[in-house]
Amino acid sequence: MSGRTGRYPAKEQYEQGSAGQGRHHRRGQVAHxxxxxxxxxxxxxxxxxxxxxxxxxxxxxxxxxKVFKNTLVRRAIAGTDVESLAEFLVGPTAIAFVDGDVSxxxxxxxxxxxxxxxxxxxxxxxxxxRSP
Numbered sequence: 165m166s167g168r169t170g171r172y173p174a175k176e177q178y179e180q181g182s183a184g185q186g187r188h189h190r191r192g193q194v195a196h197x198x199x200x201x202x203x204x205x206x207x208x209x210x211x212x213x214x215x216x217x218x219x220x221x222x223x224x225x226x227x228x229x230k231v232f233k234n235t236l237v238r239r240a241i242a243g244t245d246v247e248s249l250a251e252f253l254v255g256p257t258a259i260a261f262v263d264g265d266v267s268x269x270x271x272x273x274x275x276x277x278x279x280x281x282x283x284x285x286x287x288x289x290x291x292x293x294r295s296p
Contacts, residue, residue, distance in 0.1 A: 200263070200266070201262040201288060201289065201291070202246060202249065202259050202260070202262070202288065203259065203260040203262065203269065203270070203285060204249055204253070204257060204258075204285075204287045204288070205257070205259070205273065205283060205284060205285050205286060206255050206256060206257060206258075206283070206284040206286055207231070207257075207258045207282070207283060208256045208284075210280065210282050210283060214280055215258075218276050218283070222269060222273075225262075225264050225265060225272055226262065226263045226265060226268075227260045227261060227262045227263065227269045228260070228263075229260045230258060230259055230261065231257070231258045232258075232259065234253040234254065234257055237249075237250075237253055237259070238253055246289040246291065248289065249287055249289050252286040252287040257286075260273065266290065270288070273285050
């Protein structure tokens, strides 16, 4: 064991994979999404309770609502067919990754935005009909 006394494991532990679900390990999840559609939103001004409510609603429809650092998302989508979403990665951004019914998720986001005008739907991109 190293002589570190901080909250985070040593760099070597991240590289060896012994850190479990450490902060650096989770960053790779952006690039490994298998969703057919991603919806970019701005959540500035929403409370934690409101975001949790939205996450629960979207989860029942087959979508994950995640907050990532914009810089990491830009890096993850660089050179992909969804790279055009990079221009919308400004401010506090959350992404709904849709594995279920896209129209149901879109309607849920629209309805939530009507009830809570602080949620702004910025853009969406679908890879369902694109050939590899």
